[in-house]
Amino acid sequence: MAEIIALARFTVPLGQQEIEVQQIEHTEGGMPLMRLRIREGKRFTIFDIDPVTARELGAVLQHWSATQGG
Numbered sequence: 001m002a003e004i005i006a007l008a009r010f011t012v013p014l015g016q017q018e019i020e021v022q023q024i025e026h027t028e029g030g031m032p033l034m035r036l037r038i039r040e041g042k043r044f045t046i047f048d049i050d051p052v053t054a055r056e057l058g059a060v061l062q063h064w065s066a067t068q069g070g
Contacts, residue, residue, distance in 0.1 A: 001027045004035070015040070024048065 005023040012019065020037040034054050036047045049057065 003027060007034075 003025040005025065006020070007023055008019075008021040010019055011017070018039040020035075020039075022035040022037065024033040024035050026032075031050060033048045033050060036049065038045045
């Protein structure tokens, strides 16, 4: 069993996809995961990401957004 903790929820302006960010805590222990749930109409895409991958993805996203201006 796992506890799901909501961290953020927003809608992408272009495309109107709904993105939810959650933390997954396993009651029996183990590594916490970050879950990204992307909803496009009736379709869901779900990624469960470990802390190292989340750090790498976050760095890439921050770098990209910083180079785009505006």
